[in-house]
Amino acid sequence: MAWHLTIDREACSGHGLCYGEAPDVIDSDDQGDPVILEDPVPEGELEAAQRAVQMCPEQALTLSED
Numbered sequence: 001m002a003w004h005l006t007i008d009r010e011a012c013s014g015h016g017l018c019y020g021e022a023p024d025v026i027d028s029d030d031q032g033d034p035v036i037l038e039d040p041v042p043e044g045e046l047e048a049a050q051r052a053v054q055m056c057p058e059q060a061l062t063l064s065e066d
């Protein structure tokens with residue numbers, strides 16, 4: 001089982017709360033848009049990834065398991 005973080009680019013407004021919350025999993029590119037650094041999400045970063053999902057005001061982040 002692995003956890004994957006995905007970004008809905010249409011929904012994302014790029015205000016960066018997510019990469020402040022989970023900087024080891026999400027970074028920003030030159031335009032300030034979020035970039036997933038770790039896929040699958042390492043177990044030790046799952047809580048941070050969940051917090052990022054919860055705090056995204058646009059609900060643009062999804063954490064899913066396969």
Ligand code: SF4
Pocket residue numbers: 007011012013014015016017018019033034055056057058059060061
């Ligand atoms: S918090 Fe949500 S809307 Fe803001 S940059 Fe991250 S994914 Fe995009």
